[in-house]
Amino acid sequence: MMNKKMPLKRLMFSMASLVDLGQEVTSSKDLAEKMKAALYVITGTFSVPAAALFVYNPQRKSLELLAQKGHKDKVKQEVALSVTAGHISRFRVNEPHPVKEIAGSAFFERNGGVFSKLQTRMFIPLFARDEFVGALALGKKLDRAAYRPSEKDVLRVIAHQLAITLHNAKLFLELTKKAAENKRLYDGMRRIYHDTVQAFSAAIDAKDEYTKDHSYRVASYAVAIARELGWKRRDVEGIYVAGLLHDIGKIIIDVKIINKGAQLTAPEICEIKKHPQISYDILSKINFPWKNIERFVRHHHERPDGKGYPDALMSTELNDGEKILALVDAFDAMTTDRPYREKLGLDDAFREVMRCSGTQFDENITNTFFNIIRRELNGEVKRPQILPHLQNMDFNNFRALCSGNSM
Numbered sequence: 001m002m003n004k005k006m007p008l009k010r011l012m013f014s015m016a017s018l019v020d021l022g023q024e025v026t027s028s029k030d031l032a033e034k035m036k037a038a039l040y041v042i043t044g045t046f047s048v049p050a051a052a053l054f055v056y057n058p059q060r061k062s063l064e065l066l067a068q069k070g071h072k073d074k075v076k077q078e079v080a081l082s083v084t085a086g087h088i089s090r091f092r093v094n095e096p097h098p099v100k101e102i103a104g105s106a107f108f109e110r111n112g113g114v115f116s117k118l119q120t121r122m123f124i125p126l127f128a129r130d131e132f133v134g135a136l137a138l139g140k141k142l143d144r145a146a147y148r149p150s151e152k153d154v155l156r157v158i159a160h161q162l163a164i165t166l167h168n169a170k171l172f173l174e175l176t177k178k179a180a181e182n183k184r185l186y187d188g189m190r191r192i193y194h195d196t197v198q199a200f201s202a203a204i205d206a207k208d209e210y211t212k213d214h215s216y217r218v219a220s221y222a223v224a225i226a227r228e229l230g231w232k233r234r235d236v237e238g239i240y241v242a243g244l245l246h247d248i249g250k251i252i253i254d255v256k257i258i259n260k261g262a263q264l265t266a267p268e269i270c271e272i273k274k275h276p277q278i279s280y281d282i283l284s285k286i287n288f289p290w291k292n293i294e295r296f297v298r299h300h301h302e303r304p305d306g307k308g309y310p311d312a313l314m315s316t317e318l319n320d321g322e323k324i325l326a327l328v329d330a331f332d333a334m335t336t337d338r339p340y341r342e343k344l345g346l347d348d349a350f351r352e353v354m355r356c357s358g359t360q361f362d363e364n365i366t367n368t369f370f371n372i373i374r375r376e377l378n379g380e381v382k383r384p385q386i387l388p389h390l391q392n393m394d395f396n397n398f399r400a401l402c403s404g405n406s407m
Contacts, residue, residue: 031169035067035162042138042158043069046151050139052118054081055166056132061085063135070139071118079118081111081135088132091125094159096152098122122147124159128167136162201244214332217389219243221328221369222321224385228368229320238290239321246297246325249278276301277310292321300325305359315362323362327353327369330361335390346390347397373398 039051050070054063063081087107091097099120102108108115115123115137122138136159141147147155201215222243226236250258253275257268264272280298288294299322302308304315308326315323334349344352350370357366376384377395 031165032067034165036069038162038165039067039069042136045154046138046147047142048138048140049142050119052079052120052137053134053162054137055134056083066134079114081114083107083111088125091127091132093127093130094124094156094163096122096124096147096155096159098147122155124155126159126163126166128160128163131167133163133166133170197241197244200248214336215244215247217332218246218325218328220385220389221331222324224372225324225328225365225369226321228372234290238288238293239296239324241288241290242293242296242300242321243325243328245283245293246279246300246329247275248282248297249275249280252278273301273309292319295319296321296325300329302326303360304362307359318362320362320365323365327361327365331369335393345397346393346395350398 035053039053043049043051048070050068052068052071053066055066056062057064060080061082061084063083065079068079087105090105090107099108099115099122102123118137119139120137121140124136124138125132126134126136201219219240220243222239223236226239231239253271257264257271260268276298280294283294283297286293299308299311299313299318302311302313302318302322303326304318304323306312306314331349331353334344334352335346337343353361353366353370357363372381373386375381376387377399
């Protein structure tokens with residue numbers, strides 16, 4: 001409480017100073033800058049030429065200089081006050097301590113040289129929520145008079161404001177460090193996931209001698225479409241992983257069926273069609289940091305017309321990720337050699353996909369995909385994501401088809 005006997009003029013000045021101080025400590029400046037500005041307000045309020053603000057470092061058991069005003073250049077950041085738990089327990093919370101009153105204490109004896117260098121006349125320990133966070137050291141007043149009781153009242157309010165500011169800054173720093181640590185852990189986990197996924201992908205493709213790097217191409221094509229559709233970075237990363245793992249269920253299927261050159265029998269076709277469900281069963285047991293991985297994989301052979309498998313879902317029941325994988329998986333199958341046929345040319349693959357647009361493939365996803373290829377061919381894309389995978393392809397007929405097709 002402000003002293004009731006404080007003259008009105010001084011009271012108004014003190015209140016104005018507290019308002020100025022409040023504006024400084026709640027500003028958007030960095031901590032050192034706002035504390036420096038706060039010291040200017042404090043020294044102006046009490047006509048004190050010099051002051052220093054310390055922040056408590058519990059690891060080093062010291063009060064370290066955060067900001068100072070009015071001292072010569074010899075007062076550098078290495079100026080610090082040694083403080084123990086015993087010293088802190090004897091401080092009165094946010095209470096001004098005239099140096100004369102603490103001159104005989106163990107704390108003063110240990111730090112007498114620093115107090116002398118700073119010409120300290122008033123020492124105020126700063127506490128926020130019963131936690132010691134720092135201290136304010138004020139030099140002698142210009143008129144050399146002692147601090148009045150009313151001025152000590154103002155100093156208690158100031159101490160409270162400074163303590164809250166330092167406490168909040170400490171909490172923010174701890175949260176920032178924790179966030180940085182969590183990010184490092186997440187990045188490390190993500191790298192482990194990626195390495196594991198890449199290993200699985202290589203194992204999947206190794207089983208089929210005709211589809212080397214198929215999963216990688218499917219993942220790359222899917223990423224290109226997802227980015228074109230404006231997906232968020234994390235979701236793009238998710239469909240990339242889904243692309244790499246979409247055929248993981250084939251690991252369980254007999255390699256003779258997968259690599260059979262002749263036409264498959266009905267039972268063999270039924271066996272092959274099990275791989276999306278098997279993939280789902282495997283991946284649904286993994287807690288991925290990306291959403292929808294197992295769903296994308298389960299439904300990558302569904303069709304908008306409801307004639308796909310394993311669940312015969314209609315277009316409205318499928319999300320864009322599933323529609324993307326359905327298209328790029330089929331496109332890569334068309335444009336690579338398979339045991340039962342040679343690869344199609346890009347123009348023939350284009351015709352086949354456009355013929356099935358709206359039935360086997362989603363029309364919007366199809367148009368988006370071929371628009372990307374067209375722009376890559378025209379040099380409109382700085383970093384092509386599809387063309388590098390279409391080696392030894394004749395693009396001339398495809399260009400002609402694109403120019404005559406409204407995409």
